Amino acid sequence: MAYHLKGSTTTPRRRDNPVVFVVPAALFMAGAFLLPLLMVLYTSVGGNALTLAHYAELVSRPLYAIVLWNTLQISAFSTLATVLVAYPIAYHLARQPPRRRALLLILVLLPFWTSILVKSFAFTVLLGQDGALNQIVTALFGDGARIKLLFNRPAVLIGMTHYLVPFAVFSILASLLAQDPDLRRAAEIMGAGRWRIFLAITLPLSMPGVLASALLSMILSMGMFVTPALLGGRADLMISNLVDFHVRETLDWGAASALAACLIVVTGIFAVLLSRIRPGQLLGREI
């Protein structure tokens, strides 16, 4: 985005301190996010007691390590699937005329208007033993071909990917639309084919959007628990399930806060790692 500003005709005056524009958002986030977050950290060490007992509990039992590992695995795979599904959609949308694109974007947004609980129940109808998918499969290949797509890891990934795709489409689409079409035209004039243009120009230039969408999907999926609980097998327990459990059932808000703090740290590490990758490195060359 930066080079767009530089190229624009009205040069911003030097006295416009950028900090001024961030103040309202920063104030809001301080009150609505930072303060509660500090309260969570404060609760996790037992308030004024400043004890690490809650954290000791987390390492003392295998439960938390297994569930954290589950959470990371599920999040990573659903993020990968999300980006792979969202990219072609965003690419197609970027090539449409604006009016048509706006119409198609509404379709992308449709899943947002349905509650996650309802969507999860709908997946039971689609993926079940007598579900729509299995009826097609058995009609084509006989009864033996029935596939188990419910109450296991694939069901969780399908459900989560379905939820995450709209988020990813938007950030990838933004980076595709920000590309200067003259670059592609220049490449075409120089004799590059469609695949060459895509691989050498469009894809590398859209990598910031892809990374942003991956980061967003990863962060969102680390906090999910309704979909894994409804669609998953007995082992598909997520860390947020345990937070919810400690908050509402055992009322052990210290343990819940310690778990939440760990989740924030892990998510934070991912955010930092992903933001440090330079898009060129991913494709093995500088751009």
Added chain:
Amino acid sequence: MAGRKRWTPLSGISRRGFLRNSALLGAGAIAAPTLLAPRQADAADSLVYVSYGGATEDAEVISFLKPFEADTGVKVVAASGPDIAKLKAQVMTGNVEWDVIDFIGSQAIAADREGVLEKIDYSVVDGTDMFVPKEEASFPFYVYGGGIAYDPARHPDGKHPTDWVQFWDVKAFPGRRGLRSRPDENLELALMADGVPAKELYPLDVDRAFRSLDRIKPYVAKWIPETPQTISLLQSNEIDFVFTYSGRVQAARKQGVSIAYVYEANIVTPAYTCVAKGSRNKAAAMKLASYFAKPERQAQFCNILGYSPIKRSAMKLLTPETLAQQPKLDDPKTAITNITWWADNFVAVNKRFKEWLIT
């Protein structure tokens, strides 16, 4: 959704009308603080009752809240979602919105241990003549039964288990099982499946229960987190035999679902009436609570939902249909959840259960 406001269409505004409306708006703004804080304004003649919503709440309004309102003139607002965490937050911040609360099973004890409940005044509430004993800060007013449900079209009589030994017997009764994804109730079922008599379950032999659960584990198609799923999975043929609750089965049958329920070998859990600590109108709250201990009120409630009343004298007020559709509390095969045992052991057992589930 109930309080959706209607706005005057903009096109119909005349200048005079606009001025008049503006004046009204100004008056409204001045009056707003009192409108926004109705609880403080008339705390003396209104109470908030919190329960589990849906059909349960509807039946409670008819059987308990309306008669109380008619007798005392005190208005009761029904809200849904009793949650110890929310109540604890209210008590901690000194902003107690709730007065009388319905907590299920060991939640009532857990809430009392968190110090968020008032002691029940048994000079106002009649705590005698009960199937299940009263507690210091709560008393039971009905029990709901959990048991085996199946689809009679797929599994006619003789083809489905009728108790927990049979439910565990996958050779005699082949089929996919469904159990809840929490330890309470499951441990009791596992012990009964292992031959422990229903009336001698407590204190639970946790090790033995987990050994018994090991046997059924491979045949459980889904450990079900949400209650509605117990019915919907049976309906969509994902599961053959499921642990669910008699009230849910009755509601599903009324909607035409092919589902049947075994009223023997049930585990019943009491639901408790509690008064919130620091209720703004404690005397009226206690009076409302006393209605939940009246046999005729309990009988009316149970006749609507098919649950069992706690007052022995309420039994003779039940309709024949209700009596036919409920677990008998005195039956030797009926287990009654011991909420004190669960309040003492829930945290430790639940951690073990979750570890057992994911490994």
